[in-house]
Amino acid sequence: MNEHPPRLALERFLLDELAGTVTEPWREHVLGCAQCTEAITQMRSEDAAYRSSDRMREIRTRLAQEARPEPSAPRRSRWARRSVVLAVGSAAGIVVALILERPPADQLAIKGGFGTLYVDREHEGRVTAATGEPLAIGDGLQLRWSSAADGTIAVIGVERGGQRTVLYPSTPARSAPIARGKTVDLGGRIVVDASIDGARICVLYARSIFDLDASTTEECLAGGPRVAARLDLSVQAPSGGAP
Amino acid sequence: MATPLGNAADLFERYGPAIHRRCRDMLRDSDAAHDAVQEVFLRAHRHAARFRGDAAPFTWLYRIATTYCLQQLRNRARRAAKLEAFVAPEGVVPDLAARIDLQRAFSEEDEETLLLAHLRWVDGLTLEEVAEVVELSRKTVAKRLEDLRTRSAARLKSEVER
DSSP: OOSSOOHHHHHHHHHTOOTTSTTTTHHHHHHHOHHHHHHHHHHHHHHHHHHTSHHHHHHHHHHHHHHSOOOOSOOHHHHHHHHHHHHHHHHHHHHHHHHHTOOOOOOEEEEETTEEEEEEEEETTEEEOOTTOOBOTTOEEEEEEEESSTTBEEEEEEEETTEEEEEESSSGGGOOOBOTTOEEEEEEEEEOOGGGTTOEEEEEEESSGGGOOTTHHHHHHHTOTTEEEEEEOOBOOOOSSOO | OOOTTOOHHHHHHHHHHHHHHHHHHHHOOHHHHHHHHHHHHHHHHHTGGGOOSSSOHHHHHHHHHHHHHHHHHHHHHHHHHHHHHHHOOTTOOOOOGGGHHHHHHHHHSOHHHHHHHIIIIISOOOHHHHHHHHTOOHHHHHHHHHHHHHHHHHHHHHHHHO
């Protein structure tokens, strides 16, 4: 037997679940060992910190969503209630929009077989329609991908002045698959400058991270079979007579 | 959904911190551990029907967590070079030599053998303790680990002779 119990035995001790397991003989050791007692105290304090963390709250929410049964045929009263909520919500939205004197957010949505690419264009501090309009220098572009397929990874590439960049996944460590129905931000905000004229943004569907390699960006920009959405950008030349 | 394991949310309340510690210790990455905990409990929820009740719920979750983290470590080893080739700026050559050992260990053995090896040689569990976690007999565990030792020795020998 080792000098000190394995982590599994300490966890069971902490949970008071040693009884009836093959690690039960460690109980006496833990009770009489200063080092193990200290380890248990440390674990207890870690548990308390984790229990009050945002991360635990996030997982609670996710599990609650997962555990929720599929909705059956909606009851009339529920829809009636929802209609009221929607009506009140819409009215409130209109009032807020009027007060702020801002146009409603208008998104460009490029729907592909594997999901939808949403593009918000910020022009002179406002979000405006991006469809078909040339961009202006200084505009901002926010890109989001909403996946319609499970276990996929959306990759976005930008070809800009001959340079090709991969915006998502931004780092290998955060390359989690995107579940169906989940929306992710793609690479933050792109600020439009002259070099983006003629650039192409594309989203590529891949089953897993293993399907990505050095040729993926090429395939994405060239329009291979896995390309889910593409967007060609053009920039409006500055008007006016300024030299 | 209520399962023989109990409600998924209740399981998480009771065992979440311990499973988080397990994932964090194995993956050594806070974000990855967070994702792993979520995945472990989602898997437990989705596969609750497979829980036979022979082991305690914690033991079952511990096994799911260990298997999941080993998969992640295996994936990391596999994709490291690929992804670096994909995202690395020009002129940066990934340090492949440094990964060869890890990559080999993770690529040449099946998932269950890797789980047994990790529990026995990394966690330091006894054969009885490993057997309890994986729900196999002590004899089977001993045999599988002995076979692994034999294979490793043969690989090493062939490399030395090459």
